[in-house]
Amino acid sequence: MSSRAGIRDVATATGLSITTVSHALSGKGRVSAKTRAMVLAAAEELGYRPDPIAAGLASGRVGVIGVPVVHLDSRHWGHTYRPYYAAFTAGATMLAVEREHALVVVPAAPGSGMIRRVPLDGVIVVDPEPNDAILADCLRRAIPVVADGAPLDPGHATVPVIHSDADDVLRTLLDRLRATGSRRIALLTGTEADSYTIDTDRAYRAWCAATGNPPIVEALQPDEVPEVAAKRLLSRADRPDAVHGLNETYGEALLAAARRLGLSIPGALRVSMMCETSEDKRWEVPLTVISLEAAERGAIAAAALIDVLAGKAADRLHVPTRLVIRASTG
């Protein structure tokens, strides 16, 4: 009467035990049809709704998978990570929903304990860092994990990972730039230590070593705006004739810096970048992009995790990266 009806109230109302009510409602035990009908009627009448938290505690499952967002305190959250997360989680969410799972996006900046406060059955970790705290946490809590990007800590070798052929595609792009005349192809990148940044840098340098392209890397300095780094890169004595940006932020910065320096694109400078989608965003110059297909990756990750939770072995995870050639590279 006072507060919401609990299972106890239904039991009292019907004169049955809590056990029998639970069985009748969940269909798990052995209950006569007559009794079940009685319970259902009483539950309906009382407006009884089982408390999901209590049920979760007792059964050990809540039916929710989580995506921690770790870059909230990063300088680049708004420009870089937010769009990627938005696309990734949108894809993951829709797939999860279609497969009868709920997906929760949890703020998980290092300080905030949010990720530890939210009930979860499984977790998708985006771009794990070396010695990733969240990853370690999940293993401790015995929560299944799927990673988007390679888990760098060797101890986590058992975690399913979405591999990406972004590096291959990057090589393809660089090859193409070189084949069509560029001789000083540079990389504009960031200083964060996520696997995405690290892998890209490594792939670029390896390609340089293999082809003889001079490795020209400009990295954002702390507390610096991307455009400043872009301008510094384009003002070097040995100015590059083509630049690949780590993501949309750096791509935009390159466009802005080139405009300011009076460099025509693609005449004086060829520009490309990585991007979470292959959609044409209509920059001032149509931009050549390596599309990471964030939404699709999210969907794949969610599907894999749901498989794991259901006891199935996860299929080999792979999302084809797309190369879209547009006018900015001639």
Add this chain to the structure above:
Amino acid sequence: MSSRAGIRDVATATGLSITTVSHALSGKGRVSAKTRAMVLAAAEELGYRPDPIAAGLASGRVGVIGVPVVHLDSRHWGHTYRPYYAAFTAGATMLAVEREHALVVVPAAPGSGMIRRVPLDGVIVVDPEPNDAILADCLRRAIPVVADGAPLDPGHATVPVIHSDADDVLRTLLDRLRATGSRRIALLTGTEADSYTIDTDRAYRAWCAATGNPPIVEALQPDEVPEVAAKRLLSRADRPDAVHGLNETYGEALLAAARRLGLSIPGALRVSMMCETSEDKRWEVPLTVISLEAAERGAIAAAALIDVLAGKAADRLHVPTRLVIRASTG
């Protein structure tokens, strides 16, 4: 040793009581600095992680807000609702995360009990139906609700609602079409009973009554593809000279039907539609759209709900709808 460490293990390890350990970890009771340090050390050593479900049960809060997705079993899920939900939840999620809340998207098709199984502190209901089951459920569970679209059931008058000026903007568009020569402006709509469909239909008919435009409404029949309805509308003896589509699906259907019937746009037929975003999607003809700003609405809804959960009164909720005129209306 066998399974994960619980608070009990920490208590045993330190020789303290469970109460003191809990106090030391949460900082709530009175614990000496020395004892706290001891507890922290032991917890760290054991790799203790409090169980969020148990904590939630005891404290009554889990820190999660939910968005139920109710149209999963609708014919129109893939074409219509999915994009709207994807944009809406992406907006809501990012805002929630930035304000230290987790947002979970829950499949809630009438049959599935998912929404009842997920622990939630608050809920955002998108486009409530008359006599909305989810809305009723939340009120019974005493869960705060924010609605995107008007709650039609008078009993739910207390629920904060995101008002929309979509109807005003629709009138503006219709006025403009009429002012520039259209005399037979039709509406291509659906048969679902959500508030969005109902409100639009009502606004259109009211406008017709006020201006003398003949009300020409074509609604999708059950198990019919939108294009068939569009073709039927455009094949009428009293063919409209302008049509507004309820959403992107109907807009596309209109384009396809017009093409098939050899009607030039905007020469023989002017076309507009509602849309979740004002972004140019590059249809065959640049389309005049009423943009509902789904992502922004999601963000506003999340912000309002978080305010309510924090005890603040929700501000008046309003998302300006945008009218984007493009070539399809001449």
Add this chain to the structure above:
DNA sequence: GGGTGTTGCCAAAACGTTTTCTCAAACGCC
């Protein structure tokens, strides 16, 4: 009429925390 099941129900033990209430000891004050 003694086995052998099966059916319908219940008591009680988890589940792992938070929180309330109580208590003893230490402390400060006149």
Add this chain to the structure above:
DNA sequence: GGCGTTTGAGAAAACGTTTTGGCAACACCC
């Protein structure tokens, strides 16, 4: 030395389910 207050800690009661194990009662079969 008596008295009130503060401090540090603990026992036990929630929180609201699910699940385990058991117990009558009834049915069936030779």
